[in-house]
Amino acid sequence: MRTSTLLDEARRAVLGGGRDLSLEELRGLASLPVEDVPSLAALAHEVRLDRCGPEVEVEGILSAKTGGCPEDCHFCSQSSKFETPVRPTGYLDMDQVLAAARETKELGASEFCIVMALRGPDERTIDNVIEATKVIQDETGLNVAASLGILTRDQAERLAAGGVHRYNHNLETSRSFFPEIVSTHTWDERFETCSMVRETGMELCCGALLGMGESTDQRIELLGQLREVGPTEVPLNFLNPRPGTPLGDRSVMEPLDAIRWIALFRLALPEVILRYAGGREVTLGELQAMGMTAGINALIVGNYLTTLGRQPLQDIKMLADLKMPIGALSKVI
Amino acid sequence: MYCSGCGRPESECDGACLRPLDIPRFCSECARKLDVQVTPQGYEATCRTHGEPAPKRL
Numbered sequence: 001m002r003t004s005t006l007l008d009e010a011r012r013a014v015l016g017g018g019r020d021l022s023l024e025e026l027r028g029l030a031s032l033p034v035e036d037v038p039s040l041a042a043l044a045h046e047v048r049l050d051r052c053g054p055e056v057e058v059e060g061i062l063s064a065k066t067g068g069c070p071e072d073c074h075f076c077s078q079s080s081k082f083e084t085p086v087r088p089t090g091y092l093d094m095d096q097v098l099a100a101a102r103e104t105k106e107l108g109a110s111e112f113c114i115v116m117a118l119r120g121p122d123e124r125t126i127d128n129v130i131e132a133t134k135v136i137q138d139e140t141g142l143n144v145a146a147s148l149g150i151l152t153r154d155q156a157e158r159l160a161a162g163g164v165h166r167y168n169h170n171l172e173t174s175r176s177f178f179p180e181i182v183s184t185h186t187w188d189e190r191f192e193t194c195s196m197v198r199e200t201g202m203e204l205c206c207g208a209l210l211g212m213g214e215s216t217d218q219r220i221e222l223l224g225q226l227r228e229v230g231p232t233e234v235p236l237n238f239l240n241p242r243p244g245t246p247l248g249d250r251s252v253m254e255p256l257d258a259i260r261w262i263a264l265f266r267l268a269l270p271e272v273i274l275r276y277a278g279g280r281e282v283t284l285g286e287l288q289a290m291g292m293t294a295g296i297n298a299l300i301v302g303n304y305l306t307t308l309g310r311q312p313l314q315d316i317k318m319l320a321d322l323k324m325p326i327g328a329l330s331k332v333i
Numbered sequence: 334m335y336c337s338g339c340g341r342p343e344s345e346c347d348g349a350c351l352r353p354l355d356i357p358r359f360c361s362e363c364a365r366k367l368d369v370q371v372t373p374q375g376y377e378a379t380c381r382t383h384g385e386p387a388p389k390r391l
């Protein structure tokens with residue numbers, strides 16, 4: 001089918017009829033020739049403006065416990081299973097976490113996420129995160145999110161009651177590709193934590209990492225699985241190959257291919273907060289503004305967990321030039 | 334002296350291992366892994382023996 005026909009049909013479905021595109025339709029759009037990616041991006045941008053508006057949600061993140069993780073996610077420099085340059089460090093104390101929240105606030109963000117390299121938290125960690133959440137809210141007014149690994153139901157309920165408004169737990173990749181990336185836990189365990197988070201009333205932040213060697217079909221499969229788990233936010237990461245990890249020698253995705261997938265994520269998940277996360281600088285380079293007109297409506301500003309981001313002022317200027325106001329996009333779907 | 338990106342002797346690495354948004358990970362004096370803490374607007378990289386490393390030599 002011709003590109004214009006495919007795009008017209010997609011536009012009619014999503015914008016005209018408010019109907020979700022089928023995975024088959026998304027697969028068709030995934031194989032458009034590369035010169036048609038800007039047209040695909042333009043459609044995704046229309047959908048984003050129609051469903052979410054022009055606001056962009058800005059978030060800062062903090063690694064509050066780095067490295068030494070017993071899991072073996074093959075992309076991760078914080079796994080203790082691989083010989084990487086990341087040296088494990090202990091838990092940060094309250095003052096350090098609050099200082100990082102203040103840095104985040106200075107950047108104009110509305111969201112602050114406390115991240116720990118863990119299989120899952122112990123009770124003391126849950127207590128500390130709840131305490132930190134209160135202090136950060138009181139001192140900065142930021143919304144506090146957490147990413148602490150696999151949760152028990154009781155832990156999820158305690159975090160929700162303790163004011164953690166959003167919990168991050170990524171599916172990372174499709175169920176069929178997951179065993180090639182992680183052997184120490186299953187995709188189903190991830191899905192279960194994600195479902196539980198929603199049941200407790202916290203917003204679910206559930207992201208993907210593209211560029212690990214998964215096929216186009218597996219990316220489409222992941223989109224279907226993300227629809228099932230129903231996240232409020234989807235952080236979109238692109239592999240930034242880390243030395244010493246099993247994926248350390250892979251190359252980064254082609255920039256236009258990354259734009260294609262940003263657009264497909266938006267078309268598949270019209271209402272989510274679709275956030276630029278790790279790897280965008282090294283993957284997209286000069287095309288970072290294009291992602292903002294291809295479906296992205298949120299970003300992590302400043303540094304990541306173990307690598308740096310670009311200068312926050314560059315992002316702030318990019319948003320100003322694009323006439324995209326910074327705002328909180330919280331909602332429970 | 335050692336490369337702060339990969340910890341190899343400087344004669345074996347010209348520093349190209351350290352890409353623009355990467356953080357120094359090895360002490361340039363003793364090649365031990367640094368304790369690194371990244372925050373939203375900065376980072377600290379410290380050697381347990383030598384403290385803050387000398388600025389990266391290119």
Ligand code: SF4
Pocket residue numbers: 069070071072073076077078079116117118119149
């Ligand atoms: S669970 Fe998280 S910190 Fe641990 S190896 Fe996997 S991605 Fe890295």
Ligand SMILES: [Zn+2]
Pocket residue numbers: 336337338339340341346347348349350351
């Ligand atoms: Zn080196």
Ligand SMILES: [Zn+2]
Pocket residue numbers: 360361362363364365380381382383384
């Ligand atoms: Zn040293």
